[in-house]
Amino acid sequence: MGLLDGKAAVVTGGGTGIGRAVALGLAEAGAQVVVNDYGVSVDGREPSSAPAEAVVKEIETRGGQALASAESVATMAGGRAVIDAALKAFGGLHILVCCAGILRERMIFNMSEEEWDAVIAVHLKGHFTVMQPATRHMREHRAGRIITFTSAAGLEGSPGQPNYSAAKEGIVGLTRSTALAMAKYGVTVNCISPTAETRMTQRLPDERRGQAMAPPEAIAPVVTFLASDRAAHVTGQVIGVRGNEVTLYSHPAPLRQITSREPWTPEALAEIYDRTLGQDRLRRLDALRIPWPPGPA
Numbered sequence: 001m002g003l004l005d006g007k008a009a010v011v012t013g014g015g016t017g018i019g020r021a022v023a024l025g026l027a028e029a030g031a032q033v034v035v036n037d038y039g040v041s042v043d044g045r046e047p048s049s050a051p052a053e054a055v056v057k058e059i060e061t062r063g064g065q066a067l068a069s070a071e072s073v074a075t076m077a078g079g080r081a082v083i084d085a086a087l088k089a090f091g092g093l094h095i096l097v098c099c100a101g102i103l104r105e106r107m108i109f110n111m112s113e114e115e116w117d118a119v120i121a122v123h124l125k126g127h128f129t130v131m132q133p134a135t136r137h138m139r140e141h142r143a144g145r146i147i148t149f150t151s152a153a154g155l156e157g158s159p160g161q162p163n164y165s166a167a168k169e170g171i172v173g174l175t176r177s178t179a180l181a182m183a184k185y186g187v188t189v190n191c192i193s194p195t196a197e198t199r200m201t202q203r204l205p206d207e208r209r210g211q212a213m214a215p216p217e218a219i220a221p222v223v224t225f226l227a228s229d230r231a232a233h234v235t236g237q238v239i240g241v242r243g244n245e246v247t248l249y250s251h252p253a254p255l256r257q258i259t260s261r262e263p264w265t266p267e268a269l270a271e272i273y274d275r276t277l278g279q280d281r282l283r284r285l286d287a288l289r290i291p292w293p294p295g296p297a
Helices: 017-028 050-061 076-090 113-141 152-156 162-185 206-212 220-227 266-276 283-287
Strands: 008-012 032-036 066-069 095-098 144-149 187-195 238-242 245-248
Touching: 008 017, 008 076, 008 113, 017 032, 017 050, 017 095, 017 220, 032 050, 032 076, 050 066, 066 076, 076 113, 095 113, 095 220, 113 144, 113 162, 113 187, 144 162, 144 220, 152 162, 152 187, 152 283, 162 187, 187 220, 220 238
Parallel strands: 008 032, 008 095, 032 066, 095 144, 144 187, 187 238
Antiparallel strands: 238 245
């Protein structure tokens, strides 16, 4: 008996990297899988159905059941078509995993509107386009598992990826909001922050790639667990996975607070701000060796 026997799953971005590993892992645990992948390059160009079809063949070779989908989740029509494919082929939907993504890297002051829109569409909107029809089905059947994907760039920022970082942080908000909305229907919604060697990380400088070295296959067991009935009590969580390390992230919470008997003035705040509130230092300032406060110009 597999942990996911009798379950139907959709994996977006399932043709390569982490998505491929997740699709194979779900199938190995017994799930029927719709492998969705638009089949584009890392920057979102040159679509092809080949990546999704290749993973389907791998699953079938191992004795599993799978269906390829080359729809783009950047549109509502595409997202609905992916979910409809699972309902038609497998008669239901129990698991949704959102791995689809592209990169268009640029500093904020050089980024074009098209570069911004393309990344937001695939990552953030691409979560919504499948989650909206999936939650309708799961709400009706009062069961389901949704696993979203953020990144360290979303949780901590990335100077050359403002579009990607904004989308990935937005996915965390979408995850928590959907977890709250679906809790009374027995549907769980959790978010993975993966660290793994993929075609996206191959674009990083060598010093940052070294920090990301971990196989994408290490992500799959955590996703399979969250997709199973054994994780029916886990929802609204952000979970980091890097190799054999699994990390639970905290929810944002107030650190310090100051009050005044009189309305605040800018001058009054300036006098006490550093010694009372201070800052919750951006961890990536240190990781990227960015001096702060800056020295004299």
